[in-house]
Amino acid sequence: MDTTTKSIIDIPNPFDCTRPVQNLKEFAGRVNEIDNIKEIFDDVEAGLGLNVAIHGERACGKSSLINIIQEIANDKGAITTKLDLNENLIESDLDTLITIFDGLIDDGITKGFWGEEGEESEYYQAWKANIDYYDIGDKSKHFLQIGPIFANAKANDLKYVLRPNIIENDFKKLLSKSEKYNIPFIAIFIDEADLFSKNKGLLELIRNIIQNITKVIFVLSGTHQMFSLIDDVFSPIPRQFRKIKLGNFKNINETMECFFKPLESQGVKRHEIKEFISYDTIRQMHDDTYGNPYHIKLLSRFMLKNFQDQHDENIVINNIVLNEVYENIWSSSESSKRKIHNILPTLTTDQLN
Numbered sequence: 208m209d210t211t212t213k214s215i216i217d218i219p220n221p222f223d224c225t226r227p228v229q230n231l232k233e234f235a236g237r238v239n240e241i242d243n244i245k246e247i248f249d250d251v252e253a254g255l256g257l258n259v260a261i262h263g264e265r266a267c268g269k270s271s272l273i274n275i276i277q278e279i280a281n282d283k284g285a286i287t288t289k290l291d292l293n294e295n296l297i298e299s300d301l302d303t304l305i306t307i308f309d310g311l312i313d314d315g316i317t318k319g320f321w322g323e324e325g326e327e328s329e330y331y332q333a334w335k336a337n338i339d340y341y342d343i344g345d346k347s348k349h350f351l352q353i354g355p356i357f358a359n360a361k362a363n364d365l366k367y368v369l370r371p372n373i374i375e376n377d378f379k380k381l382l383s384k385s386e387k388y389n390i391p392f393i394a395i396f397i398d399e400a401d402l403f404s405k406n407k408g409l410l411e412l413i414r415n416i417i418q419n420i421t422k423v424i425f426v427l428s429g430t431h432q433m434f435s436l437i438d439d440v441f442s443p444i445p446r447q448f449r450k451i452k453l454g455n456f457k458n459i460n461e462t463m464e465c466f467f468k469p470l471e472s473q474g475v476k477r478h479e480i481k482e483f484i485s486y487d488t489i490r491q492m493h494d495d496t497y498g499n500p501y502h503i504k505l506l507s508r509f510m511l512k513n514f515q516d517q518h519d520e521n522i523v524i525n526n527i528v529l530n531e532v533y534e535n536i537w538s539s540s541e542s543s544k545r546k547i548h549n550i551l552p553t554l555t556t557d558q559l560n
Contacts, residue, residue, distance in 0.1 A: 214474075214475060214479065215470070215475055215479065215480070215483060215514070215515075216514075216515045216518070218470070218473040218474070218475060219473065220508060220511055220512060220515070221233070221469035221470060221472055221473050222469055222504050222505075222507045222508035222511060223504075223508075224501070224504055224505050224508055224535075227268075227270035227271040227273075227274055228268075228271035228274060228275065229274055230274075230275075230278060231275055231278060232468065232471075232472045233468050233469045233472045234271060234275050234468065235461055235462075235464035235465040235467075235468050235500075236268075236456055236458075236461035236464060236465065236500075237268070237272055237275075237453075240272065240451050240453070241272075241275065241276065241279070243449070243451060244259065244276045244279065244451070245279065247259060247424070247449055248279070248280060248283060248285070248392070248394075248424070251392045251394075251421075251422060251424045252283070252391040252392050252422070254421050254422060255421065256417065256418075256420075256421050256447065257424060257447070257448075257449060258417060258424055258425045258426065258427070258447055258448050258449070259424065259425075259426040259427070259448065259449050259450075259451060260400075260426075260427050260428075260429075260433070260434065260437055260448045260449070260450050260451070261273065261426065261427070261428040261429075261451045261453060262428070262429055262430060262431050262433055262434055262450065262451070262452055262453070263430070263431070263452060263453030263454060264430060264431070264454075265430060266499060266500070266501035266502070267453045267454060267455065267499065267500060267501070268453060268500040268501070269398070269428045269429075269453055270398050270428065271500070272428075272453065273289065273396050273398050273426065273428050274289075276396070276426065277289055277394070277396050280392075280394040283391055283392075284318065284389070284390055284391055285390065285391055285392050285393065285394050286311050286314050286315045286318060286381070286385060286390055286392075286393045286394070287311075287314055287393075287394045287395070287396065288307055288309075288310025288311045288313075288314055288394075288395055288396070289310070289396040289397075289398065290303070290306060290307055290310070290395070290396065290397045290398070291398050291399060292397060292398065292399040292400060292402040292403075293399070293402070294402070294405070297402045297403070297405050297406045297409070298405070298406065300368075300369050300406070300408065300409045300412060301353075301356070301357055301360060301367055301369060303409060304353060304369065304374060304412075305338065305353060305354075305357045307395055308351060308353055308354075308377065308381075309334075309338055311381060311393060311395070312331070312334060312350075312351075312381075315381070315384070315385070315390075316331065318388065318390060319388040319390070320384060320388065322388075329348050330348055330349075330350045331350075332348075333345060333348035333349060333350070333354070334349075334350055334351070334354050336358075337349075337354035337355055337357060337358040338354065338357065338358075340358075341357075341358040341359075341361040341362040342358060342362075343355045343358050343359060343362075350380065351377040351380060351381070352373050352376065352377055353369075353373065353374065353377050356369075356373070369412065371412055371415040371416055374412065374416050375415075375416050375419055375420060378393070378416060378420050378423055379420060381393060382420070382422055382423065385422075391422070392422040392423065392424060393422065393423045393424070394423075394424050394426065395423070395424070395425050395426070396426045396428070397425065397426070397427050397428065398428045398429075399428070399429065400427040400428055400429035400433050400437075401429040401430055401432055401433045401436075403433070403436055403437075404432075404436050407436065407440065410436065410437070410440045411440055413425065414440055414441055414447075417447070418447075427448075434450075455497050455498035455499045455500070456493070456498035456499075456500065456503075457498060459489065459490055459493045461498070462489060462492060462493035462496075462498055462503055463489050463493075465500060465503045465504065465507070466480075466484070466489065466492070466503065466507050467480055469507075470511075483514065483520075483521050483522050484521065484522040484523075485521070488521075488522065488523055488524060491524060492506055492507070492510075492524065495524075505532060505535065506524065506528070506532060509528045509531040509532050509535070510522050510523065510524060510528050512528075512531070513525065513527050513528050513531070
């Protein structure tokens, strides 16, 4: 076997279907959406009060896009944090907001907060005492009001109703600190934002905050159902949110990138990959998955696995690949994965007969 084939066989399978794409090296498509986001970030840096709502069906790549635009914001020098909402977190305004502020402060440390002192700063140490040990400590060292409020509530098992002015003032303190260290803006990324339907009051609290401050951008990601809630709370929504709708890949070149880029991230050259997969196979993958990013990744994983296991001459879609895809779907408890069975009969018409 030649060395090119060996290099592809030896690499770890990069098509990880259990997590979103984490970096630009492996990210495919969405060029217009990313250009749009970059323009919005420039506007926020200039002082415009803008936020973003990314919406689409499940498994269309929203979480991956969130990761990539957070990377873009970090490259611009912004302070960022990403919050994956869940059923437990959404129940508490205080827990949700303290998680956001803690993420921003930790990221701020990496970008110059408190100068050379960094994590050794008394203010940072006092903050961590609030968050990790519910220790109120020396009030003169408190950086944000929400820290001792959280510590007191947790230490004494208290219910605390946050006032918008407290959170607004804490954001202004963060912004003041950011300006001192030439940080252009603050970006908060919230995935699974549909869960705000379980705590509409928290979304209203966020609305009250962002109406009065600039250079802070919220990027929310969820399904189309998220929009009725956001529209209700932020009406009229176009004034405060830019909508980005995600769907399946329309262009076969996006599907090609979705297959090539993860392999290239492992050091395999594109011309080497093209020796083992035909354009017709890429087209078949695109047509049979309807350009759905998750389905492309799932199919790609088992195509490469079959190629590596069987030492085949080419990377193809065959019975072995399709059977492994089916087994993966039906062994999964995730309904979003199992929905692929609705399209696979189209994909298997020729091969399984």
